[in-house]
Amino acid sequence: MMNQFKFEKLIIWQKAMDFGEDINDISKSFPVKEKFNLSSQISRASDSIALNISEGSIGQSNPEQYKFIGYSIRSLAEVVTCLFKAKRREYITSEQFDSFYLQSHSLMNMMIAFRKNLK
Structure with a gap:
């Protein structure tokens, strides 16, 4: 059962899956008071x-996929803002922030490049 869906072949989907798991793992270390706030927000956004x-790739047209990649890019921007909040509140170290920031920037560039090819 490998690559049954079109999106499974997409490198951006694979990287986004890994990134989401990494973000979820780090959010578990946030204070309990953030469980329904920043921890939940960053996990949902990631x-x-x-x-x-994946939702966009199932669509029937490039414009549909283009739209959903846009939603993904917005969610990534939300994750980055949550990372800034986590750093300011000292829930993550500067090193952790820098690592996630670089991963975010790389994923953002990949998604933008992918989206350009849909036009």
Whole structure:
């Protein structure tokens, strides 16, 4: 059962899946008071990246996929803002922030390049 769906072959989907798991793991270390706030927000936003990539790839047209990649990019921007919040609140180290920031930037560039090819 490998590559049954079109999106499974997409490198951006694979990277977004890994990124979402890494974000989920780090959010578990946030204070308990953030469970329904920042922890939940960053996890949901990071999951939305891969979810929107897959949803768009099932669509019937490039404009549909283009739209959903846009949603993924917005979710990634939300994750980055949550990372800034986590760093300011000292829930993550500067090194952790820098690592996630670089991963985010790389994924953003990949999604933008992918989206350009849909026009």
